[in-house]
Amino acid sequence: MGTSSSSHARTMVEEGQHASSTEEFAFTxxxxxRSVFREDRLFIVLAVFIGIFSGLAVVCFRFIIEWVRxxxxxxxxxxxxxxxxxxxxxxxxxxxVLAIHVxxxxxxxxxxxxxxxxxxxxxxxSFRTVIGKFIMSSLAIGAGHSLGxxxxxxxxxxxxxxxxxxxxxxxxxxxxxxxxxxxxxxxAAAFNAPISAVLFVIEEVIxxxxxxxxxxxxxxxxxxxxxxxxxxxxxxxxRIPPVENLRPSxxxxxxxxxxxxxxxxxxxATGIGALRxxxxxxxxxxxxLQPAVAGLLIGGxxxxxxxxxxxxxxxxxDEAMHGRFTWQFLAILAGLKIVATLLSFVSGTPxxxxxxxxxxxxxxxAAVGGAEHTLLPHMHFSPGTYALVxxxxxxxxxxxxxxxxxxxxxxxxxxxxxxxxxxxxxxFAYLIARTLQPTSVFDExxxxxxxELPSMEEQREENILRVEDAMQSPxxxxxxxxxxxxxxxxxxxxGEKSEVLVHLRDHGWCALTxxxxxxxxxxxxxxxxxxxxxxxxxxxxxxxxxxxDMALRYVDRWPLVPVVNRANMRxxxxxxxxxxxxxxxxxxxxx
Amino acid sequence: MSLKGKWYALYLRREPxxxxxxxxxxxxxxxxxxxxxxxxxxxxxxLAVRWSExxxxxxxxxxxxxxxxxxxxxxxxxxxxxxxxxxxxxxLIGLDRTSEAEAYLVNLWEEQPENxxxxxxxxxxxxxxxxxxxxxxxxxxxxxxxxPEDDQAAQIRDARIExxxxxxxxxxxxxxxxxxxxxxVYLGDDTTYQKLLGDLFTRTGDYEHALSAYRLSLSAKPHDxxxxxxxxxxxxxxxxxxxxxxxxxxxxxxxxxxTNSQNQLHLSELVLxxxxxxxxxxxxxxxxxxVNAFQIAGNRLTACPVAASYSxxxxxxxxxxxxxxxxxxxxxxxxxxxxxxxxxxxxxxxFSIERQANIWCGSPSDTDRALLLIAKxxxxx
Numbered sequence: 004m005g006t007s008s009s010s011h012a013r014t015m016v017e018e019g020q021h022a023s024s025t026e027e028f029a030f031t032x033x034x035x036x037r038s039v040f041r042e043d044r045l046f047i048v049l050a051v052f053i054g055i056f057s058g059l060a061v062v063c064f065r066f067i068i069e070w071v072r073x074x075x076x077x078x079x080x081x082x083x084x085x086x087x088x089x090x091x092x093x094x095x096x097x098x099x100v101l102a103i104h105v106x107x108x109x110x111x112x113x114x115x116x117x118x119x120x121x122x123x124x125x126x127x128x129s130f131r132t133v134i135g136k137f138i139m140s141s142l143a144i145g146a147g148h149s150l151g152x153x154x155x156x157x158x159x160x161x162x163x164x165x166x167x168x169x170x171x172x173x174x175x176x177x178x179x180x181x182x183x184x185x186x187x188x189x190x191a192a193a194f195n196a197p198i199s200a201v202l203f204v205i206e207e208v209i210x211x212x213x214x215x216x217x218x219x220x221x222x223x224x225x226x227x228x229x230x231x232x233x234x235x236x237x238x239x240x241x242r243i244p245p246v247e248n249l250r251p252s253x254x255x256x257x258x259x260x261x262x263x264x265x266x267x268x269x270x271x272a273t274g275i276g277a278l279r280x281x282x283x284x285x286x287x288x289x290x291x292l293q294p295a296v297a298g299l300l301i302g303g304x305x306x307x308x309x310x311x312x313x314x315x316x317x318x319x320x321d322e323a324m325h326g327r328f329t330w331q332f333l334a335i336l337a338g339l340k341i342v343a344t345l346l347s348f349v350s351g352t353p354x355x356x357x358x359x360x361x362x363x364x365x366x367x368x369a370a371v372g373g374a375e376h377t378l379l380p381h382m383h384f385s386p387g388t389y390a391l392v393x394x395x396x397x398x399x400x401x402x403x404x405x406x407x408x409x410x411x412x413x414x415x416x417x418x419x420x421x422x423x424x425x426x427x428x429x430x431f432a433y434l435i436a437r438t439l440q441p442t443s444v445f446d447e448x449x450x451x452x453x454x455e456l457p458s459m460e461e462q463r464e465e466n467i468l469r470v471e472d473a474m475q476s477p478x479x480x481x482x483x484x485x486x487x488x489x490x491x492x493x494x495x496x497x498g499e500k501s502e503v504l505v506h507l508r509d510h511g512w513c514a515l516t517x518x519x520x521x522x523x524x525x526x527x528x529x530x531x532x533x534x535x536x537x538x539x540x541x542x543x544x545x546x547x548x549x550x551x552d553m554a555l556r557y558v559d560r561w562p563l564v565p566v567v568n569r570a571n572m573r574x575x576x577x578x579x580x581x582x583x584x585x586x587x588x589x590x591x592x593x594x
Numbered sequence: 595m596s597l598k599g600k601w602y603a604l605y606l607r608r609e610p611x612x613x614x615x616x617x618x619x620x621x622x623x624x625x626x627x628x629x630x631x632x633x634x635x636x637x638x639x640x641l642a643v644r645w646s647e648x649x650x651x652x653x654x655x656x657x658x659x660x661x662x663x664x665x666x667x668x669x670x671x672x673x674x675x676x677x678x679x680x681x682x683x684x685x686l687i688g689l690d691r692t693s694e695a696e697a698y699l700v701n702l703w704e705e706q707p708e709n710x711x712x713x714x715x716x717x718x719x720x721x722x723x724x725x726x727x728x729x730x731x732x733x734x735x736x737x738x739x740x741x742p743e744d745d746q747a748a749q750i751r752d753a754r755i756e757x758x759x760x761x762x763x764x765x766x767x768x769x770x771x772x773x774x775x776x777x778x779v780y781l782g783d784d785t786t787y788q789k790l791l792g793d794l795f796t797r798t799g800d801y802e803h804a805l806s807a808y809r810l811s812l813s814a815k816p817h818d819x820x821x822x823x824x825x826x827x828x829x830x831x832x833x834x835x836x837x838x839x840x841x842x843x844x845x846x847x848x849x850x851x852x853t854n855s856q857n858q859l860h861l862s863e864l865v866l867x868x869x870x871x872x873x874x875x876x877x878x879x880x881x882x883x884x885v886n887a888f889q890i891a892g893n894r895l896t897a898c899p900v901a902a903s904y905s906x907x908x909x910x911x912x913x914x915x916x917x918x919x920x921x922x923x924x925x926x927x928x929x930x931x932x933x934x935x936x937x938x939x940x941x942x943x944x945f946s947i948e949r950q951a952n953i954w955c956g957s958p959s960d961t962d963r964a965l966l967l968i969a970k971x972x973x974x975x
Contacts, residue, residue, distance in 0.1 A: 073637075167616065
């Protein structure tokens with residue numbers, strides 16, 4: 004926005020207020036304390052506290068999941084059939100009772116609940132929900148349900164942040180923002196990837212980049228990762244094999260992976276979207292059995308030869324990256340994991356979708372790479388690279404977080420040479436998923452829950468109306484300041500124009516209304532220059548790329564606002580009035 | 595105090611107090627998680643040790659599949675333990691799952707490029723994958739890498755022996771020979787491995803070094819039948835028939851069933867008996883040996899008429915049959931006594947006949963073979 008007399012005046016007022024405040028409180032201990040504990044500073048400190056608390060909670064969460072796994076499924080890698088069938092079933096029964104009677108708010112993955120806290124409940128997430136999510140998710144994941152710990156960690160972090168915010172009596176605006184800060188911390192600790200966590204929360208939960216919150220989100224994410232690494236070490240979730248340098252011709256192979264990944268994402272998301280409401284519509288008594296039956300079926304899949312589908316499955320992603328499985332078995336595992344995750348998720352078992360998404364992506368990526376290598380043996384094949392790209396593909400196609408998907412792979416692999424295949428494959432997957440299924444899985448789940456949360460994907464792709472879409476041609480609307488008032492009178496005399504813009508050589512733009520011109524003519528000032536009579540009537544100006552929303556703030560106060568070129572302020576690109584803005588909004592059909 | 599002032603006072607009391615409370619809670623929570631973490635770490639460590647012990651035992655017993663499962667379980671609880679990773683890689687090599695083993699080994703190599711065992715395992719993986727250049731590079735790395743000090747010499751020796759075996763398998767004899775010479779220098783006068791050294795030299799065709807290694811071995815253990823057979827064979831191949839006969843007789847005295855030694859001893863004795871050029875032989879005996887050889891060559895020519903049509907190098911115009919027929923009347927005890935150069939001429943013809951017959955008809959009798967060996971001994975071919 005250009006400078007204007009009013010904004011300048013407003014700034015002066017604010018400075019005056021600040022000066023008086025300083026005068027009132029300076030040098031007193033109370034004033035100093037108040038200065039230290041100003042809410043915005045406190046918010047930064049709280050972000051660090053939230054990060055540490057979330058990191059500690061996620062560490063506990065990981066411990067509990069591991070203990071449940073050891074005691075439910077055994078400590079070895081070869082599981083006994085009895086445990087495979089019984090552990091997820093019994094855990095499912097217990098979870099169903101807890102979810103129905105004790106923690107009804109703790110179902111689902113946690114991402115939508117955090118978004119709901121931000122947009123509907125003023126940042127409120129009950130502590131009971133946090134406890135419920137912690138207990139039920141650790142039971143489910145540890146006992147072998149095909150779910151991951153990341154999304155619950157996100158909600159646990161958000162819930163802790165909400166509790167801390169309430170304790171600190173933060174304002175409503177701050178309370179709304181505190182849940183995403185905790186979410187970023189929880190996700191960063193669970194994933195050991197602070198950049199991806201920050202990006203995901205901004206891309207999928209907050210939906211916009213604002214400097215005010217970005218610092219806090221980053222601080223909390225970094226704090227939680229530091230805590231997590233303090234206790235669990237710096238290792239990533241899987242060992243990343245060396246990423247081979249890519250030959251340009253191999254990009255075609257990654258395109259194929261992107262296309263297959265896109266279709267797999269659609270199948271996965273469609274399955275969840277279609278089955279979840281059907282399961283929820285079943286009689287109430289079946290709600291007690293659904294997680295147990297899902298667990299039994301998952302145990303059955305494991306018993307039939309694919310125990311890899313149980314739990315989060317990070318160790319198997321690691322093995323896929325290191326060429327442990329044949330491409331046929333990898334493809335089967337990807338398919339079975341989709342089935343297992345569908346069963347777990349639609350049965351209402353609490354747990355996250357991140358780990359299963361990464362698992363499916365890794366298996367699919369390595370399978371596609373292996374199949375391509377079988378068909379074209381001369382082509383270089385590195386299962387690790389294909390698995391990593393596959394993870395990004397599913398992340399982009401299923402979770403619909405394209406930016407996070409790229410940075411997640413880069414952060415996890417620590418190798419920037421992988422960026423080209425990731426970008427290519429993710430773009431294909433995202434476009435296919437977006438075309439075949441316009442509503443993302445998170446938005447679909449939200450709508451199924453009867454909530455109407457803002458869709459980040461739709462916001463990203465929304466067409467923004469700009470000033471250039473509504474402005475009129477400047478021809479005939481303006482005069483140079485050295486022209487006479489009677490020249491302006493001739494323009495308004497025709498009756499078509501009620502204002503005239505005047506360009507002052509050194510002072511920007513000002514405006515004269517028909518009434519003002521008529522008055523000047525009546526008082527015999529017709530031979531005065533416009534600069535002389537209008538020098539104190541400064542008005543703001545806009546640029547063609549400004550949003551129409553911004554124009555709306557000015558056109559109700561100034562009937563005609565000049566639109567000037569950014570490179571040459573003297574060049575008038577157009578003029579805009581309130582009627583122009585409203586006409587454009589009326590004609591806008593969202594395309 | 596105004597309402598605003600009261601609010602500030604409340605605010606100033608409340609915010610620091612809340613932060614202090616939060617800080618206190620943080621310390622309590624941190625302490626709690628630290629305790630939990632200790633219990634968790636101890637349990638993980640104990641599980642890792644338990645599974646690794648089982649896995650290592652199975653690995654040593656060559657039960658590779660259970661070893662893989664158990665070592666994988668151990669690594670689940672101690673993911674960065676390099677000893678477990680190395681053992682798992684070895685178990686995977688045992689199951690011929692080389693690409694998986696390689697993944698572990700490459701990671702280990704990146705962290706410890708100077709680790710001898712990792713390099714040796716990577717060499718084994720490269721051998722299984724048929725990647726000769728990589729295999730040789732890792733074998734050489736292993737030979738010059740770091741090994742546990744208490745076992746360093748033995749490990750380096752074994753790595754070099756494995757490399758030589760591999761070189762012999764891929765028929766890189768010259769490289770194997772040079773590695774063997776290095777191994778011989780490395781071993782010095784240590785008699786324990788001289789037998790193996792002799793065998794390896796024999797496989798490269800370096801009988802001179804083989805014989806010296808066997809002799810060194812025999813100096814420590816003179817009644818080792820296998821070493822005696824090896825020494826006999828090396829001496830035989832070097833054309834030292836007396837020495838060969840000596841070792842072979844001793845070998846047969848210990849192991850009479852060794853047919854190779856029997857054959858070689860028989861041939862050695864034939865050579866020693868039939869060779870007219872052996873030193874300090876009485877003239878009559880020499881003439882008798884020449885006449886005998888001439889007769890054997892004649893018989894060979896009759897049995898192999900193809901060879902008869904070829905000419906000797908001395909007189910390209912005459913074929914071997916004609917040459918033999920021309921000499922037949924002269925080659926007698928009297929003729930040889932009268933013309934001392936006749937013995938050389940006769941034996942040259944005998945050698946030519948035996949070589950041509952060997953080329954065209956093969957399967958010589960023992961006496962023919964003995965004549966060929968005598969030819970080789972004196973003509974160097």
